[in-house]
Amino acid sequence: MLRNAFLTALFIHGLVVNAASSSSSSEEDDGSSEHENEEHKKAHSHHWGYTDQLSWGSVFNDCNGQSQSPIDINTNTAIYDAQLPSIKLAGYDLTDNTALTLLNNGHTLQLSLPGSMRVVSGFDRIYHAAQLHFHWGSVEEPGSEHTIDNVHFPAEIHVVHYNSKYANLSEAATKEDGLAVLGAFIGIGLHENENYEKILSALTDVSLEETKTEIPGFNVRHLLPNSLERFYRYTGSLTTPPCFQTVNWTMFNDTITVSRKQLAALEDTLKMEQNQLLSKNFRAPQLLHGRRVVSSFSASPEPQGPKIIPLTEAGPGTRVRASTGAGLAGLSRGDILAIAFGALFAVTLLAFSTYAYQQRKKYSKFKKDSRQNVIYKPATKEEA
Numbered sequence: 001m002l003r004n005a006f007l008t009a010l011f012i013h014g015l016v017v018n019a020a021s022s023s024s025s026s027e028e029d030d031g032s033s034e035h036e037n038e039e040h041k042k043a044h045s046h047h048w049g050y051t052d053q054l055s056w057g058s059v060f061n062d063c064n065g066q067s068q069s070p071i072d073i074n075t076n077t078a079i080y081d082a083q084l085p086s087i088k089l090a091g092y093d094l095t096d097n098t099a100l101t102l103l104n105n106g107h108t109l110q111l112s113l114p115g116s117m118r119v120v121s122g123f124d125r126i127y128h129a130a131q132l133h134f135h136w137g138s139v140e141e142p143g144s145e146h147t148i149d150n151v152h153f154p155a156e157i158h159v160v161h162y163n164s165k166y167a168n169l170s171e172a173a174t175k176e177d178g179l180a181v182l183g184a185f186i187g188i189g190l191h192e193n194e195n196y197e198k199i200l201s202a203l204t205d206v207s208l209e210e211t212k213t214e215i216p217g218f219n220v221r222h223l224l225p226n227s228l229e230r231f232y233r234y235t236g237s238l239t240t241p242p243c244f245q246t247v248n249w250t251m252f253n254d255t256i257t258v259s260r261k262q263l264a265a266l267e268d269t270l271k272m273e274q275n276q277l278l279s280k281n282f283r284a285p286q287l288l289h290g291r292r293v294v295s296s297f298s299a300s301p302e303p304q305g306p307k308i309i310p311l312t313e314a315g316p317g318t319r320v321r322a323s324t325g326a327g328l329a330g331l332s333r334g335d336i337l338a339i340a341f342g343a344l345f346a347v348t349l350l351a352f353s354t355y356a357y358q359q360r361k362k363y364s365k366f367k368k369d370s371r372q373n374v375i376y377k378p379a380t381k382e383e384a
């Protein structure tokens with residue numbers, strides 16, 4: 001029976017190894033299918049895709065620029081800037097008689113927003129909202145665009161605003177002070193996010209490329225993290241062609257969570273050209289080229305051990321909730337797989353040692369009783 005347990009453990013182990021290696025080889029396929037993409041690109045030269053992001057610059061010059069987005073945010077080198085004005089939003093609480101257009105544009109899921117939604121504090125001018133959209137990965141791969149200390153989150157939301165001194169988004173997009181994007185990381189939580197459901201429940205209506213639907217207005221503020229106080233700021237670009245370097249970026253430190261099921265719906269419903277799944281629509285982090293990332297908060301290390309919390313500070317519950325959220329969200333699928341491996345290996349090792357110990361005990365017992373010596377067979381023979 002013990003031997004059976006051991007063999008079963010080995011078998012499961014083998015299955016997991018196979019699954020893992022086949023999933024990593026399918027990632028390599030992305031590279032080898034470049035040939036196909038090349039041909040496709042020739043046929044539709046204005047088209048671009050995420051599998052050929054290294055060649056965006058050959059058609060869209062700005063994509064080769066020195067102030068590109070996204071970037072990796074290194075929390076140790078971000079510089080605290082006490083002067084950064086805090087962000088205040090207005091007009092985000094839309095009533096349900098405002099119809100919002102939800103569009104699958106073949107690159108992302110995009111919700112158009114009325115210009116009455118605006119950022120009224122945080123920048124030198126008021127910025128009007130134009131649209132919001134998402135970036136995500138796949139079941140195997142987290143797909144935020146920005147990374148925190150080189151770690152991806154499962155997904156990311158971008159709320160795009162344009163400077164009120166320009167007539168509209170397209171006019172502002174080419175101006176140095178044209179755009180302000182508010183971005184936030186989306187992780188996995190235990191509960192369904194009702195606010196995200198207002199968009200995600202309409203996913204199946206826009207599953208085909210270039211299809212749209214209308215959804216009733218709601219409080220768009222609730223798609224952003226609870227706290228907007230802690231954020232990173234840097235100067236960057238659109239993360240899609242034409243990659244204009246006109247974005248004043250804000251990435252919030254507080255994160256959002258959706259349920260695993262909701263994330264899976266986002267990753268698994270939309271189609272792009274040739275009816276392929278629209279997933280992994282994130283650009284790789286770009287070089288900083290000397291740019292600085294500033295933060296609106298000083299990153300004090302997490303409290304170690306007991307600490308007296310001043311009455312004026314937020315209660316300990318808030319801190320625990322926030323850090324648990326980030327911890328869960330920050331756990332990549334790779335980490336989870338690694339933990340699973342570790343556990344399986346431990347089980348295998350335990351089963352094997354127990355089995356070996358049992359055999360040795362049997363062996364020494366047999367050795368003592370010389371009459372039974374003849375029936376002893378080494379276990380390895382039976383297993384071969």
Ligand SMILES: *[C@@H]1O[C@H](CO)[C@@H](O)[C@H](O)[C@H]1NC(C)=O
Nearest residue numbers: 085122123124176177235248
């Ligand atoms: C971005 O916004 C900050 C805060 O208002 C401002 O100091 C900075 O000049 C802006 N950068 C650009 C490129 O507009």
Ligand SMILES: *[C@@H]1O[C@H](CO)[C@@H](O)[C@H](O)[C@H]1NC(C)=O
Nearest residue numbers: 166167168169170171172173
């Ligand atoms: C944006 O504004 C410019 C300048 O006023 C105008 O020419 C253009 O048609 C507008 N574009 C859209 C999409 O409204």
Ligand SMILES: *[C@@H]1O[C@H](CO)[C@@H](O)[C@H](O)[C@H]1NC(C)=O
Nearest residue numbers: 075148185252253255299326
């Ligand atoms: C938030 O800030 C803390 C402190 O620097 C950092 O450890 C954490 O990784 C940050 N998380 C995000 C999502 O920015």
Ligand SMILES: [Zn+2]
Nearest residue numbers: 133135158239
């Ligand atoms: Zn984006």
